[in-house]
Amino acid sequence: MFIATNRFKVKHGSEAEFERxxxxxxxxxxSVPGFVAFDLCRGPEKEEYTLYISHTVWATKAEFEAWTKSEAFRLAHKDAGASANRVNYMGGPEFEGFESVLSLSPAEKAA
Structure with missing residues (x-):
């Protein structure tokens, strides 16, 4: 499993618009091969911003990388740099990618 995250520093007062x-x-x-799940998560409030992360789970790192080179990726991100969106956050997103080295499910925990 591969987990891809992006951190966003959203300016105070822009949280509702960012989420919208x-x-x-x-x-x-x-429908992209290897896609498992997505979450947008609101984190702690700091002095100048509220922290958010986008959290995407993939079956493999290779499938995530294929997504980033796909036409679907280009379409999904075509407005990401638009000035209307950029006013909501400070700086650009900060990407972090993680390969799973241990994974437990509730059924495994009970066993």
Whole structure:
């Protein structure tokens, strides 16, 4: 499993608009091979911003990388740099990728 995250520093007062953009955008991701799950998570409030992460789970790193080179990826991110969206956050997103080295499910925990 591979987990891809992007951190966003969203300016105070822009949280609702930032979340709306994510809710209403076409992600084109649901039918991509290897896609498992997506979450947009609101984190702690700091002095100048609220921290968010987009959290995407993939079956493999190779499938995530294939997604980043696909037409679906280009379509999903075509408005990411638009000035209307950029006013909501400070700086650009900060990507972090993680390969799973241990994974437990509730059934495995009980066994």
């Amino acid at each position: 953009v994510w809710r209403e955008r076409d992600s084109y991701i649901a």
